Amino acid sequence: MKGFFVVIDLGGTNLRGAAIDLKGNFLARSSSPSPAPLPKREGMVKLREEIEGLLERGFSQGYKPLGIGLGIAGVLSRDGVLTQSPNLQNLAGVHLNEELDDSFSLPVKMDNDANMYTIGEGWRGAAQGVKDFCCLTLGTGVGGGIVMGGELYRGAYGTAGEIGHMVIDEDGLPCYCGNRGCLETYISASGIVKKAAELGRKVDSSYELYEAAHRGDRLAQEVFGEIGRYLGVCMANLVNMLSPAMIVLGGKVSGAWDYFVPSALEEMKRRAFRYPVERVEVVKGMLGDDAALWGCTYLVSQDLGINLE
Ligand SMILES: [Zn+2]
Numbered sequence: 001m002k003g004f005f006v007v008i009d010l011g012g013t014n015l016r017g018a019a020i021d022l023k024g025n026f027l028a029r030s031s032s033p034s035p036a037p038l039p040k041r042e043g044m045v046k047l048r049e050e051i052e053g054l055l056e057r058g059f060s061q062g063y064k065p066l067g068i069g070l071g072i073a074g075v076l077s078r079d080g081v082l083t084q085s086p087n088l089q090n091l092a093g094v095h096l097n098e099e100l101d102d103s104f105s106l107p108v109k110m111d112n113d114a115n116m117y118t119i120g121e122g123w124r125g126a127a128q129g130v131k132d133f134c135c136l137t138l139g140t141g142v143g144g145g146i147v148m149g150g151e152l153y154r155g156a157y158g159t160a161g162e163i164g165h166m167v168i169d170e171d172g173l174p175c176y177c178g179n180r181g182c183l184e185t186y187i188s189a190s191g192i193v194k195k196a197a198e199l200g201r202k203v204d205s206s207y208e209l210y211e212a213a214h215r216g217d218r219l220a221q222e223v224f225g226e227i228g229r230y231l232g233v234c235m236a237n238l239v240n241m242l243s244p245a246m247i248v249l250g251g252k253v254s255g256a257w258d259y260f261v262p263s264a265l266e267e268m269k270r271r272a273f274r275y276p277v278e279r280v281e282v283v284k285g286m287l288g289d290d291a292a293l294w295g296c297t298y299l300v301s302q303d304l305g306i307n308l309e
Helices: 040-059 096-104 113-124 189-198 206-214 218-242 252-271 288-303
Strands: 002-010 014-021 026-033 063-072 082-084 108-112 133-138 142-148 246-250 281-284
Touching: 002 040, 002 113, 002 288, 014 040, 014 288, 026 040, 040 063, 040 096, 063 096, 063 113, 063 288, 096 108, 108 113, 108 288, 113 133, 113 142, 113 246, 113 288, 133 218, 133 252, 189 206, 189 218, 189 252, 206 218, 206 252, 218 246, 218 252, 246 252, 252 281
Parallel strands: 002 063, 063 108, 133 246, 246 281
Antiparallel strands: 002 014, 014 026, 133 142
16 A cells, blocks of 8 residues: 655644655645634644545545644744744644644654745755755744754754744844744734834735835835845844855745845845855745645655655
């Protein structure tokens, strides 16, 4: 019997999943709103149902489930407790590893969603073959992942790589995480809306601002230029601290690339050490919404010692 994995990307806005066979074919896909607004118990029920549905759909096609990979928006301990999650507050404190082990009796491998994204882009995407790189996912929140020497860097307690919570302005806006002035407060979708309001443009979404910029609206373009500068400060810090060969920018906000990346690059070059900053490549993620699903697939297969074809 051929095997397959169920992989899940649980964010603050969407819950996406897939059943993927060992050749990397999608046997099934699922997408629904995130259980973020639901109370803890209902949220876990929804997550289990999503996994169950994908297990059944793979099974009904004659495949045997081998394991589950889960990327989740939040700070996970090494043993699988969601210790803190600005975007999934109701699930904070849940021992996800235990809960899912008990439910499915299948090996479960989980990590932060941005780490999964990073592993995915490194395996099959923009950073294929690159040994030292950082990823930033610019979306509902700002996620980050760091690969050094070909390995994801998790730190002593499994929580490393929260690039979105690098402080860019010590007196800046309050962040969901409890700190102030984190990068996320400027360049997440909601941060962009706030920055636009501050600069005199009221919009309901970052996409609305993007459309305005696209139509040639100067003020909208200036807002993106401004938030790009915050990103540039962050990237200069990354370059000085880690000297990555590449910085991958992904997430839905990266669709507005032309409007914020030029000012980000300018700011980064102005601030960082010349030798590494002249060499670092800043590129767009290649795998889109599937990056984290690929990362989950890689991690769970590696954990089980299964080589994907
Ligand atoms: Zn923060």
